[in-house]
Amino acid sequence: MGPVPFRVGVALAISREDVLHVARLARLEIPENEIERVRAELGAILEAVGKVSELDLSGVEPTSHPLDLVNRWAEDEPRPSLPREDALANAPDAVDGAFRVPAVGS
Amino acid sequence: MARWEPVIGLEIHVQLKTRTKMFCRCENVYLAREERNTRTCPICLAHPGTLPVPNKKAIEWTVKLGLALGCQIAPRALFHRKHYWYPDLPKGYQISQYDVPLCSEGSFVLPTEDGDREIGIVRAHLEEDAARTEHFGGVGGRIAGAEHSLVDFNRGGTPLVEIVTRPDVRSPDEARRFLQLLRQTVVELGISDAEMEKGSLRCDANVSIRKAGETGFRTKTELKNINSFKFVADGIAAELVRQEAAYERGDEIAQETLHYDPGRGTVALLRSKEYADDYRYFPEPDLVPVEPPQEMIDAMRAEVGELPGARIRRLETEIALDLAEGLVTSGRDALYARVPGDRRAVANVLMNQFAAAGIDPEGVNAEELGKLIEARDSIPRTTFDEAIAASGNGDFSAERYLGETVITDASELDPVIDRVIAANEAQVLSFKAGKEGVLGYLVGQVMRETQGKANPKIVSERLLEKLKD
């Protein structure tokens, strides 16, 4: 019987700048009036998951894969590609056989 | 004035000419604009739920390239995800390699006049290429000022090997020669067409300078979008000039990404590197590690023949370095080896007249070409050039052209020379008045009269003798 795994109620100090920085990295535009709410929520969750740093795992190897597989690959043999109509079928904006996007901007 | 030492490192991308893409089995083929998005599938379009499967050939060829570069082949290599945002990157990340690349710690030997220069190879790793974005509404298809872009995913997912050198390159010309020799190596390995104009060979340069004797490294700038060998040298040279001038003024160099404008001969800011990109690398969970089997390494090692650098070194014992380099990097050294005769003469002809005629060295009858070259001085120039032009034909025979002899006999030439002198009074007077250049015109007239068969040297001597009278 151990302690509850999440220490609810103690928030990590994550700043507004941190939130905006991460939001930019994740390409999410947080409306101005929601930034504080997001900040508080993230702080609480980060504090809870930060519990993993309690353990001293200096000698431990990380697990990237549950199974110990290596050398999975395929022979260099072509398979049919999609007809262009299928490739563009779900495109929100397709023009001249290509996907159109606005310019990068200044 | 301080002596500044250039410190140059290169990052080269080689597009592999496998039949299929890196992580899906769409055909890997260069297509025109009209065929946009005709070689795509849910995987290279990054549809939800799709997963990558590596191209075995691409892995083999990366190992082969690594071996040719003297690298260690990793016993266990990983793929990593590299995250950034651009329409040509459909997953929002590129599958690449990070801290455990397939090849590392190699070196590339560049023969020079003063001995071998060893350029360190930090790593060679395997990754997928981005798609192609075309910009519209701006000037000249550039991003600046564009209104919208169109994305074509045909190229997306093509296998790329990224080679990173140590900052061991010490001059713009060395960078150019390194790149040319590297290109030749890659082409001979059969893994890529490596053409800068087509984008199957790309090069970025990291440039900094330091005072002679300094051991540390100063701030470097990144030079991108270089698309020819000449611009590699010119661009780096321009950047070196800029950095030197800045330091001499007492300014600092900022860590920036620049591009070279060949029209102006200057470098300009592409973007500031103040905030380094946070690529958020982590091991690709959809792929398992690659442990190149010994059989694969052995098989690839057996496919690596005598490398271009080594061949240049070998030829240098017979001919000058720049001739040797020229022959090897233009793919003519195999023919050179087959053509009998004086080494310098053969090399010269191959690099000059033969090169100008644009003949494919493969399939040339080396014996016959050798005979032709040997008779070079005793047949008319025009006949020789004609013969070279025909040397690529299957039925080429030197005999046909050797029949033409050069007229060297004065008794044959004198009547023609006299006729020319008589017919060109004005020029003769001009020459006697001091205009020595007119001699060339008179020689030319004699060559015309003899249908190019006269020996121009003898004609010139006889003319001079006669005009002195």
Add this chain to the structure above:
Amino acid sequence: MIDTLRLTAEDAAGLLERKEASGQELTRAYLDAIEQRDSELHAYLHVVGETGDGVPIAHKDLVTTKGIPTTAGSRILEGYIPVFDSTVAARCKEAGLPVLGKTNMDEFAMGSSTENSAYGPSHNPWDPERVPGGSSGGSAAAVAGGLAPWALGSDTGGSIKQPASLCGLVGLRPTYGTVSRYGIVAFASSLDQIGPITKTVRDNALLYKIVAGRDPCDSTTVDLPQAVEIPEAEDLRGIRIGIPKELNEAEGIEPGVSEQVQKAIALAEELGAEVGETTLPRSVDYGLPCYYLVAPAEASSNLARYDGVRYGYRTPGDGDLTALYERTRWEGFGAEPKRRILIGTYALSAGYFEAYYGQAQKVRTIISQEHAAAFEDYDLLVSPTSPTVAFKIGEKAENPLAMYLSDLLTIPSNMAGLPGLSIPCGLSDGLPVGLQLIGPQFSENLLFRAGHALERALEFDFVPERLRG
């Protein structure tokens, strides 16, 4: 008159085989039931009603189905119609199973109740004011509500086992790597698995057999070391079952749940099982924080492809490329995916990687080691599947951390890639209680054997009380 509430998949197969019902009649029966009850249960997002020779099946809406809308419960994939089939959908098709429809789910499989679906929650057939669990809540509601004989769900942190538990059904989370993820809208690549949600253990084994096995399109899959066995034995002789203290005595487990599970364990002993206490010292304490780092990190990466360029929702109105990305994603994703994307991006970002993601992957190793140690003394481990029975809609929706606790008992074994089977073992306050059996990798046959024997002895009636005729 086909009683879809009572009919198992095996029963349905029998009807078809003996020609007591046609494929059309069977599908018709389910369509009628859907018409009757789905407005209350909201199990389906899209009803297809295919007819065929095999037993009809419902697919969780993150299973890509060619020509059939696939939304993963999100607005950002509204209108997306795949041009390819996922491997599991293709295998079901090859086995002749017609598709009844696509079921509701928490958006991108992030949730434990379906309240995170962009299309509204599903309702528990045992009490429509309560949640069916999540994220495969739609599939569970469909099967328990007699709207499908069986269904596929997906499990990352417990999203098959927990809804099965809350709806009185059998749910298998298979060994990682035994069922292809190709075409499964990705959440957390190193954790996602597809598995069956059924009324009986035998049904579960039958469906697992159809979908399991190595797939060349998914590099992380393997062949099953043994063929799937449809269980027959009704005893547990020779099977050692361990009771990990931390899983069975965790804070937050309702007394009613504990009681039912303990009764079931006593029954297991009567059936011949050897039962004893064991320990997973840190797996439960650190499992949840570990999961809520690894899963969001991988999710932040897997969800980067939703950018409005190639498919799905795009923000209306003008703006540059960055605005396109930022607004499309803020508007298209619901609150929980956005939360997890931000957490995950943070965990992978420069400076934080080692402390968060790096550390969490090490915790995973510890969890695997602790389970392996327990399996040296026991063949299977047992615990409640969920700390609670089905909770009321809205009860936990406002508190993400409270919702995360629903996965407390299913997460640890998931982090180790281990299979787990949830079977209903009784009622508490009239609501189903699930028993979780955990086995070593590739122990599905043992799980089915033990689950089947217990199921027979428990005689749990899987038809919700309020719907019994």
